[in-house]
Amino acid sequence: MSITDYLLAEMSVHGVPLLFGVVTVASVGVPFPVTFTLVAAGSLARQGEMSLLPIIVAGSAAAILGDHIGYGLSRWGGRPLIVRISRRIGGEHKIKKAEALSKKWGGSGIFFSRWLITELGPWLNVTSGIAAYPLRRFVIWDVLGEVLWVVLYVMLGYIFSDRVLFISQIMGNLAWAILAFVVAIILGWRLFRYFRPAAPAIE
Amino acid sequence: MKKFGWRKSVVAAAFLLSLAIGIFFVVRAVRPAIYWHYHKDEPIESWMSVGYVAHSYHVPPHVLFLALGLPHKPPDKRPLSEIARAQNRSMDEIRTILLDAIVHARPPYPPPPPPPPDPRSSP
Numbered sequence: 363m364s365i366t367d368y369l370l371a372e373m374s375v376h377g378v379p380l381l382f383g384v385v386t387v388a389s390v391g392v393p394f395p396v397t398f399t400l401v402a403a404g405s406l407a408r409q410g411e412m413s414l415l416p417i418i419v420a421g422s423a424a425a426i427l428g429d430h431i432g433y434g435l436s437r438w439g440g441r442p443l444i445v446r447i448s449r450r451i452g453g454e455h456k457i458k459k460a461e462a463l464s465k466k467w468g469g470s471g472i473f474f475s476r477w478l479i480t481e482l483g484p485w486l487n488v489t490s491g492i493a494a495y496p497l498r499r500f501v502i503w504d505v506l507g508e509v510l511w512v513v514l515y516v517m518l519g520y521i522f523s524d525r526v527l528f529i530s531q532i533m534g535n536l537a538w539a540i541l542a543f544v545v546a547i548i549l550g551w552r553l554f555r556y557f558r559p560a561a562p563a564i565e
Numbered sequence: 566m567k568k569f570g571w572r573k574s575v576v577a578a579a580f581l582l583s584l585a586i587g588i589f590f591v592v593r594a595v596r597p598a599i600y601w602h603y604h605k606d607e608p609i610e611s612w613m614s615v616g617y618v619a620h621s622y623h624v625p626p627h628v629l630f631l632a633l634g635l636p637h638k639p640p641d642k643r644p645l646s647e648i649a650r651a652q653n654r655s656m657d658e659i660r661t662i663l664l665d666a667i668v669h670a671r672p673p674y675p676p677p678p679p680p681p682p683d684p685r686s687s688p
Contacts, residue, residue, distance in 0.1 A: 549576055
């Protein structure tokens with residue numbers, strides 16, 4: 363019996379509390395098929411076995427809780443350790459660079475890894491914590507992204523309640539396609555700049 | 566023409582690779598969409614419950630429960646993999662039984678009879 367079989371079977375029996383637990387643990391970083399679980403929960407709501415609002419509230423709260431556990435552990439547990447080690451081996455400037463990079467790109471990274479490329483979410487929690495991304499901004503992007511993620515996938519499951527498998531397959535692949543194309547656009551822009559004639563230098 | 570150094574070669578290769586990965590995933594996303602368009606029905610998988618299969622194939626659940634020799638009330642929520650194990654059947658056998666019941670519950674066959682009375686409500 364696969365983990366998906368087990369989760370779905372238990373969810374139709376234990377409902378929202380189990381969903382809460384699964385989403386929390388998955389948001390910390392345990393690789394559960396959690397997006398699929400949300401779609402299935404939406405379908406169960408349509409079939410009258412669960413209620414829509416508790417699924418959305420519990421799913422969002424669990425995701426936000428899990429993310430903050432990941433962020434907190436790395437900010438107040440992992441970061442001091444890494445700072446101490448880098449001070450010994452002389453890599454402090456790299457930490458400064460990582461912090462600057464995180465402050466510049468962290469917000470969009472956190473937001474898009476909440477609902478689009480969810481596999482990257484736990485990693486972004488850890489890197490945001492280690493780079494000491496400001497907590498207040500982390501909370502804002504996290505809440506926005508997670509509520510969007512839960513509502514999007516639960517509602518897809520609710521609307522296409524008889525096509526759970528297809529919806530999950532299509533959305534899962536589309537998310538990776540979008541990420542790959544975003545990377546291609548960034549790299550393509552760099553290539554374009556390499557070959558653009560240089561502007562005449564102003565003396 | 567500028568010199569095409571190793572750094573630019575790496576960027577160009579990464580660009581082509583990310584483009585290829587993007588196209589690969591678009592193809593993978595389009596495949597189930599095409600299947601969906603032509604077949605309407607999802608393939609029956611081990612994680613599905615009998616209730617979900619009935620919902621997905623738009624047939625009354627009791628027809629499928631009866632085909633598997635299970636009481637329709639209270640509805641059995643176990644996934645098909647567990648039912649298969651409990652009945653000592655393979656997933657293929659379960660799938661064949663369900664598909665056969667589904668075919669006979671849809672036109673041109675007459676609509677299935679209403680569910681038998683709930684055994685719990687009888688004296």
